[in-house]
Amino acid sequence: MPTYTAPTKDLQFVLHDVLKITQSDIPGYADLEVDFTSAILEEAGKISSEVLAPLNTVGDTEGCRMENGVVYTPTGFKEAFEQVKEGGWPGLDMPEEYGGQNMPAVIGSAVGEMFSAANQAFTMYQGLTHGAASAILAHGTQAQKDTYLPKMVSCEWTGTMNLTEPHCGTDLGLMRTKAEPQGDGGYKITGQKIFISSGEHDMADNIVHLVLGKIVGGPEGIKGVSLFIVPKFLVNEDGSLGARNGVTCGKIEEKMGIHGNSTCVMNYDEATGYLLGEEHKGMRAMFTMMNEARLGVGMQGLAQAEAAYQNALEYAKDRLQGRDVTGAKNPDGPADPLIVHPDIRRSLMDQKSFAEGARAFILWGATMIDAAHRSGDKDADGLVSLLTPVIKGFLTDQGYDMTIKAQQVYGGHGYIEEWGMSQYTRDARIAMIYEGANGVQALDLVGRKLAQDGGKHVMAFFDLVKSFIKDTAGQDADFDRDFLDPLKAASKDLQSAGMYFMQNGMKNPNNALAGSYDFMHMFGHVCLGLMWAQMGKAARDALSAGASDAAFYETKLATGRYYMARQLPATALHLSRIQSGADTVMALEAANF
Structure with a gap:
């Protein structure tokens, strides 16, 4: 049976080394000291690993059943739900006046990743409740809030x-x-x-x-x-x-x-x-819930990729197959472990670099939500609105691909149900569809979000990338070469794609729409490239300061270099596709397909 270990150390790294949350002026962030967030994440990680993860296979094999109009959840779900409720986890980032703990969304997102990775199907019960409660909180009358929110925040309802x-x-x-x-x-x-x-x-x-x-x-x-x-x-x-x-x-x-x-x-x-x-005005109210759900679904893409990667990594270390071409690494055994082989390493590095980059992206997005909701920061609200289809579409597409890569590490065993790897792929698949299929996310990004507020928010994103590069460059030639130069090139590709849409989309809208999916993925790669450059800088700075856990930070740098060298150049391919226009896409009459 697959297992799951909560990545609490990596979450702490992103929160404190990269995002530096305690230095933020967002209300509530000053309280998020390392020891405080550690206590929350460790406890959530314990529930995830010990309570929710063992029920993941149970839920998959048993499913839900309906008898006489009553729906029964899988064995153990009801008892686990009581534990989650008793711990106050459903109301972690909900208002205190309705029974919540009023934590920032960034903490709710960190906990949500662990719960979802451990058991996505289970976590959806409280996740949908959170979204519905948020819609009532934003649009309900005081009487509606008083009637429904206390029970929904606690997940009694x-x-x-x-x-x-x-x-x-x-x-x-x-x-x-x-x-x-x-x-x-x-x-x-x-x-x-x-x-x-x-x-x-x-x-x-x-x-x-x-x-x-x-x-x-x-x-x-x-x-x-x-x-x-x-x-x-x-x-x-x-x-x-x-x-x-x-x-x-x-x-x-x-x-x-x-x-x-x-x-x-x-x-x-x-x-x-x-x-x-x-x-x-129902769509206005529903979109309060939908936008929250889309960010949560993006998290599901990351979560399933992380859980699948953890199991593929352990299998690659244990499974003996073939010999290292440079010389035996397990001379006393009949073969070397899978992890010695470059193609297995490539697959694992794809998975690892995606999961860690996506984690930073999700948490960065959560800080923008906090800035918008807690500080009234309209620029942060505009930027996270722009990035929402990228978070949802790119992370779920890539997350699904990573579960397939993890399954592939197992070879034939990955296709056999007793090893449990197919569940990650099957569970991850829905995230590409619900809360707005990913093709629709791409259309929303190109058709609406780019031009929102006169293009102000996409320009703010480019300025953010440019400023980071400018402020970081010139301190370390190797870092500039490995991190900043690839990020600069990818950002230029993204800007070129935007210019193509401006120059060609007006006279023929299909030129923009035919390239929207590639643009969403290009944007996603640039966002992860920015995250990796920021994580690389944080790791470099920690090593320079004499960090006690040097291996952690050196591993972070090596993983970042991999993403920048092997994944980020995909922007050039996406740009080429975009600039080919819509003619080849629309060439066939419907009857000729």
């Missing part, structure tokens, strides 16, 4: 998001779910939603569904969509649970992965719902 219908996914303007006003402030919600993660289960007393629907008589299309709170059980004025609402689970979807999460078809039959936010 869980939450969901209901968007997709059988005939519409991305194009939500086509939805048919209707809401009929009742004259008392309530609505009757009727319709069917599919692919609803955590839609029905046995781990919470109530499930608070956030449902998109159209108020009868409202505008057509997306402009007529509103968001409603539709609880499984109605809530009495004193906060106790009342009658069962008109919402039921039609079936549990049979899926490729995340079997431990109850992905449901949900039927609404004149269910009582309450408007969340304004009439016909």
Whole structure:
């Protein structure tokens, strides 16, 4: 059975050596001393490794089952959920007034990575609840907040998001779910939603569904969509649970992965719902949840890659196959371990350099969320908005690829279920699809985010890269060559791609849209290149200061050099594809495919 060890030391390195969180003026960051964050991460890591990870295979093999309309989660999930709730983990970064601990999002993200890596399907129950609670916090009335948030923050009640219908996914303007006003402030919600993660289960007393629907008589299309709170059980004025609402689970979807999460078809039959936010402004309210979810899904790409890499590394060290071409490394044994072979090293270095770079990227993104929410920093809000499709799309694409590389290290055993490696690949696959498929993320990046606020935020990103290079250059020729020069070249490629879109996208929009996926990946590589340059600088500085754990920092530098030399040059390929335009992409008539 696969195992998982929480990367607490690496998380601490990013938080304190790279991001230097205690030196930030973001409210709450001054309290995040090394010992304090260490205590949180160690405890979360212990739960991840000892409680959640052993249930990962259980959830995959058992899945969820429905009997007489009741959905039962896999063996051990309910008890583990109680442990997570007792520790206050679901409310780690939620407001104290509703029972949370008011920690910054950067700490919530660090803990979230570990929980998700240990057991993605399990962690989704609390993850969806967090997103639903955030939407109510941002858009709900005071009465709605008081009614739902204390129970949701503690995960006594869980939450969901209901968007997709059988005939519409991305194009939500086509939805048919209707809401009929009742004259008392309530609505009757009727319709069917599919692919609803955590839609029905046995781990919470109530499930608070956030449902998109159209108020009868409202505008057509997306402009007529509103968001409603539709609880499984109605809530009495004193906060106790009342009658069962008109919402039921039609079936549990049979899926490729995340079997431990109850992905449901949900039927609404004149269910009582309450408007969340304004009439016909449902997408604005839902996107509070969607944007948070997209960052969380990007984290899932990293998490599955990290867990798969850990197991592939151990296998490569233990499995004896062939001899090192430069001479036997295990002369007393029948063969050398797999890890001596350059191609295995290449695969492991791909995985390691991605996971560590992605971790820094996620945590950097979380600091921008904190700056926006805690300090009202509009520039940080704009930058993380720009980077959200990159975090979601690039990290999940790459994360999935890394799970395949990890599986490949095992050879045939990676394809056999008893070794458990296929689960990482199957679980990682959904992250490329839900919360907006990655092709849509790329279109959002190029079609909307680049031009947002007159291109202010993408220019701020380029200035950030340029400033880092300028401030760091000239101190160490080797560092300049290994880290700064590749980053400069990749950033120029990204700027050239942006210029191509400006010059060619207006006269033929397909020229921009055909290159959007490559641009998203190019942007992702530049972001990881920036992270690796920053981590390389932090490691170099620590060694210069006489750090006691020199091996850790030397390993960090070596891993960074690998990414800059072997992965970052992919920007040149992506640029070439972008500059080839849309003609070859659009050349065939639909009938000729």
